[in-house]
Amino acid sequence: MASSTLICETQPWKDLKSHVEDIKKTHLRELLSDTDRCKSMVVDFDGITLDYSRQRATPGTMDNLYNLAEAAHLKEKIDRMFNGEHINSTENRSVLHVALRAPRDAVMQSDGKNVVPDVWNVLDKIKDFSERVRNGSWVGATGKALTDVISVGIGGSFLGPLFVHTALQTDPEASKCATGRQLRFLANVDPIDVARNIAGLKPETTLVVVVSKTFTTAETMLNARTLRAWISKELGPSAVAKHMVAVSTNLMLVEKFGIDPNNAFAFWDWVGGRYSVCSAVGVLPLSLQYGFTVVDKFLKGASSIDQHFYSAPFEKNLPVLLGMLSVWNVSFFGYPARAILPYSQALEKFAPHIQQVSMESNGKGVSIDGKPLPFETGEIDFGEPGTNGQHSFYQLIHQGRVIPCDFIGVVKSQQPVYLEGEVVNNHDELMSNFFAQPDALAYGKTPEELQKENVLQHLIPHKTFSGNRPSLSLLLSSLDAYKIGQLLAIYEHRVAVQGFIWGINSFDQWGVELGKSLATQVRKQLHASRVKGEPVEGFNFSTTTMLTKYLKESSEVPANPPTILPRI
Numbered sequence: 001m002a003s004s005t006l007i008c009e010t011q012p013w014k015d016l017k018s019h020v021e022d023i024k025k026t027h028l029r030e031l032l033s034d035t036d037r038c039k040s041m042v043v044d045f046d047g048i049t050l051d052y053s054r055q056r057a058t059p060g061t062m063d064n065l066y067n068l069a070e071a072a073h074l075k076e077k078i079d080r081m082f083n084g085e086h087i088n089s090t091e092n093r094s095v096l097h098v099a100l101r102a103p104r105d106a107v108m109q110s111d112g113k114n115v116v117p118d119v120w121n122v123l124d125k126i127k128d129f130s131e132r133v134r135n136g137s138w139v140g141a142t143g144k145a146l147t148d149v150i151s152v153g154i155g156g157s158f159l160g161p162l163f164v165h166t167a168l169q170t171d172p173e174a175s176k177c178a179t180g181r182q183l184r185f186l187a188n189v190d191p192i193d194v195a196r197n198i199a200g201l202k203p204e205t206t207l208v209v210v211v212s213k214t215f216t217t218a219e220t221m222l223n224a225r226t227l228r229a230w231i232s233k234e235l236g237p238s239a240v241a242k243h244m245v246a247v248s249t250n251l252m253l254v255e256k257f258g259i260d261p262n263n264a265f266a267f268w269d270w271v272g273g274r275y276s277v278c279s280a281v282g283v284l285p286l287s288l289q290y291g292f293t294v295v296d297k298f299l300k301g302a303s304s305i306d307q308h309f310y311s312a313p314f315e316k317n318l319p320v321l322l323g324m325l326s327v328w329n330v331s332f333f334g335y336p337a338r339a340i341l342p343y344s345q346a347l348e349k350f351a352p353h354i355q356q357v358s359m360e361s362n363g364k365g366v367s368i369d370g371k372p373l374p375f376e377t378g379e380i381d382f383g384e385p386g387t388n389g390q391h392s393f394y395q396l397i398h399q400g401r402v403i404p405c406d407f408i409g410v411v412k413s414q415q416p417v418y419l420e421g422e423v424v425n426n427h428d429e430l431m432s433n434f435f436a437q438p439d440a441l442a443y444g445k446t447p448e449e450l451q452k453e454n455v456l457q458h459l460i461p462h463k464t465f466s467g468n469r470p471s472l473s474l475l476l477s478s479l480d481a482y483k484i485g486q487l488l489a490i491y492e493h494r495v496a497v498q499g500f501i502w503g504i505n506s507f508d509q510w511g512v513e514l515g516k517s518l519a520t521q522v523r524k525q526l527h528a529s530r531v532k533g534e535p536v537e538g539f540n541f542s543t544t545t546m547l548t549k550y551l552k553e554s555s556e557v558p559a560n561p562p563t564i565l566p567r568i
């Protein structure tokens with residue numbers, strides 16, 4: 001709901017501003033000793049438990065946050081999203097990624113049209129195509145089955161599919177379905193990424209999926225042309241029809257590129273790039289690798305959260321609670337960052353994906369009406385799987401800056417290991433850390449406790465932990481395709497909740513444009529200098545100096561090496 005009143009001008013915001021000063025006087029040790037409070041801060045839904053009792057919040061804080069949600073018209077905004085209204089106002093578009101995982105018989109409208117049948121047409125086409133590739137009835141130019149897939153795309157056309165692929169890789173059902181197959185991702189325009197992707201692969205058994213919403217992204221298109229050359233060089237230009245397919249909203253450009261439009265898989269402008277993993281962007285490469293049945297479970301998991309987000313009361317609504325708590329931490333405590341710490345190696349690409357979902361969505365400086373915001377939005381998201389992160393950046397989180405942490409744990413490991421004679425099984429060892437870290441952050445360790453342990457006096461300041469550092473824990477019953485879909489949707493909607501409360505447009509990304517246009521200027525200069533010997537001009541002193549040095553020192557390297565074969 002576009003409103004010219006900024007959220008910071010409302011009474012609930014002002015109430016929270018004064019309430020936070022009271023909370024600051026209370027240590028988490030005290031808050032955690034109140035069992036009723038803690039009980040009220042545990043929410044279960046469909047195999048997922050959220051415990052937010054280690055947030056610096058009381059039931060009173062939550063009431064204030066619900067008031068803030070009301071002042072921000074949160075429920076109306078969620079409804080407007082599901083109703084397909086053009087809530088992405090700067091691009092005049094609906095935001096309907098929830099339709100990508102809606103059941104076949106659902107009705108979801110954009111511009112007066114039910115989009116669900118279109119979604120299922122594409123899903124059916126993916127199912128059919130991926131089955132034909134997987135069972136060898138779709139073959140390459142030399143008649144061989146296509147066992148290897150390179151998905152070429154960047155940003156939202158890469159990070160979500162990579163996260164899901166990495167998460168499924170060790171799931172027993174998914175990995176069985178992927179036997180004998182490989183899925184790789186080519187994202188960076190760095191030629192090293194090309195070399196790494198094609199290393200060990202043969203064009204005759206490789207299928208390239210070019211994934212780009214716009215089909216104009218410079219990195220993706222150069223990488224796509226490079227792989228087209230790799231295929232054509234070995235198999236001839238006509239092989240492209242059998243070895244390259246595309247996922248895009250721009251089917252005209254797909255055809256112009258030379259890919260048969262019959263081998264193109266559509267999606268729509270009401271799907272934002274970073275919200276597109278449930279469209280053909282993710283579903284096609286993942287179905288090629290794991291089969292459509294597995295991917296369908298992933299979609300169903302996301303859909304379960306969509307329905308929960310739409311209908312659950314705020315007090316029980318996982319994405320709403322998470323979003324409100326993030327607003328609390330960013331806007332009232334002023335914590336600038338958030339660490340995403342999954343205690344599962346399978347989730348190693350979750351934080352990089354959420355970095356884009358969250359930071360591209362909520363890193364904004366103006367309200368949805370274009371008014372400059374007198375408060376910060378978004379947070380710096382980063383993370384690594386535990387326990388690896390513990391041996392890296394946790395020092396800063398324990399004794400340096402305060403960074404609210406999301407601990408994500410799994411009850412049943414995808415790959416359990418039991419060693420005879422060990423105190424616990426390997427997953428229990430991992431999970432011991434998942435349970436220990438939040439308490440270490442919350443309670444800390446006092447000088448008095450250290451004295452009782454006879455710690456040397458001069459070491460006491462170094463070994464003291466202030467504690468009072470907030471975190472929340474999400475415990476998933478397992479990590480299969482369904483749960484991965486749920487986790488994805490929880491975070492997607494959480495980011496939307498934050499943006500809805502802050503009153504910004506979480507669905508555009510104008511901030512990435514300036515760098516792109518400046519790169520075009522540099523590209524032109526590099527061409528003019530290399531081909532026509534023109535001097536560097538039109539840039540500031542710094543860029544001129546660095547560009548000139550780069551041109552001079554790289555002049556011995558041939559500008560267009562004659563081969564695209566990897567040297568490794």
Ligand code: F6P
Nearest residue numbers: 155156157212213214217273512
């Ligand atoms: O970097 C900006 C961006 O537009 C992202 O939002 C998007 O996910 C990415 O580029 C890739 O865009 P496309 O899918 O159009 O190639």
